[in-house]
Amino acid sequence: MVAQVIDGKAFAGDVRGRVAEHVARLKADHGITPGLAVVLVGEDPASQVYVRSKGKMTVEVGMNSFEHKLDAETSEDELLALVAQLNADPAVHGILVQLPLPGHLNEDLVINAIDPAKDVDGFHISNVGLLATGQKAMVPCTPLGCLMMLREHHGNLSGLEAVVVGRSNIVGKPMAQLLLRDSCTVTIAHSRTKDLPDVVRRADIVVAAVGRPEMVPGDWIKPGATVIDVGINRVDAPEKGEGKTRLVGDCHYESCAEVAGAITPVPGGVGPMTIACLLANTLTACCRANGLPEPEGLTA
Numbered sequence: 209m210v211a212q213v214i215d216g217k218a219f220a221g222d223v224r225g226r227v228a229e230h231v232a233r234l235k236a237d238h239g240i241t242p243g244l245a246v247v248l249v250g251e252d253p254a255s256q257v258y259v260r261s262k263g264k265m266t267v268e269v270g271m272n273s274f275e276h277k278l279d280a281e282t283s284e285d286e287l288l289a290l291v292a293q294l295n296a297d298p299a300v301h302g303i304l305v306q307l308p309l310p311g312h313l314n315e316d317l318v319i320n321a322i323d324p325a326k327d328v329d330g331f332h333i334s335n336v337g338l339l340a341t342g343q344k345a346m347v348p349c350t351p352l353g354c355l356m357m358l359r360e361h362h363g364n365l366s367g368l369e370a371v372v373v374g375r376s377n378i379v380g381k382p383m384a385q386l387l388l389r390d391s392c393t394v395t396i397a398h399s400r401t402k403d404l405p406d407v408v409r410r411a412d413i414v415v416a417a418v419g420r421p422e423m424v425p426g427d428w429i430k431p432g433a434t435v436i437d438v439g440i441n442r443v444d445a446p447e448k449g450e451g452k453t454r455l456v457g458d459c460h461y462e463s464c465a466e467v468a469g470a471i472t473p474v475p476g477g478v479g480p481m482t483i484a485c486l487l488a489n490t491l492t493a494c495c496r497a498n499g500l501p502e503p504e505g506l507t508a
Contacts, residue, residue, distance in 0.1 A: 353481025
């Protein structure tokens with residue numbers, strides 16, 4: 209048995225297409241254009257690439273993109289003043305402060321200064337609490353992308369046993385909340401879990417989000433289970449030449465793909481869904497701000 213590959217790249221393209229259609233309707237029917245503001249502090253190369261990619265895709269779906277690049281020495285007061293300005297700007301529906309921030313800035317303080325209704329990353333303490341209590345929230349992009357792919361593959365998730373490996377605030381915890389909301393039986397496992405292989409083997413759905421390369425081997429996977437690999441790890445690849453690297457997930461792809469019913473590849477699985485869901489969240493925030501119906505199939 210070889211697992212069905214869940215093509216995140218193609219699915220993300222479909223999500224962006226649906227976002228673009230909805231944006232076009234908002235413009236035509238209401239004269240409203242959703243706007244996403246991205247704030248980048250410092251010169252982190254990975255963050256710069258990511259911000260460029262976000263800006264490009266924002267424009268491609270017909271939204272307004274506002275980029276604010278600040279130098280690494282920017283003070284906390286200056287950054288908070290910019291956040292306050294974006295909170296007050298009616299043309300801005302989504303605000304994203306690119307993490308990590310330089311060490312002298314308090315990330316929690318900055319994230320919690322964002323208006324929760326514009327917090328398209330879903331990291332504000334209010335959105336975390338709303339998600340945990342089953343209320344309407346802005347949901348973190350990566351778990352939302354994983355949920356969309358699982359719904360697309362399974363249809364109904366009710367009653368399925370799900371194991372989330374990893375307990376981060378960005379992926380593990382919100383992923384567990386979303387699966388609970390869809391009536392899964394959810395276990396959050398982590399590095400201290402006793403008999404981790406046995407716990408993972410129970411799962412109909414495995415979401416691996418630990419940040420450790422190829423930690424989950426195929427013999428941990430129940431035959432026919434769906435494997436969502438959130439990990440993006442760069443490892444040495446001497447076979448490609450000296451000093452070369454390759455990207456791998458938190459699952460050992462080849463052995464897991466032999467057992468699983470469906471699996472996301474790395475790269476090309478969860479990654480592309482993250483930016484697609486950022487655009488979907490910006491659209492949702494815009495609709496909520498204007499008292500309009502939310503886009504179907506693009507929210508949790």
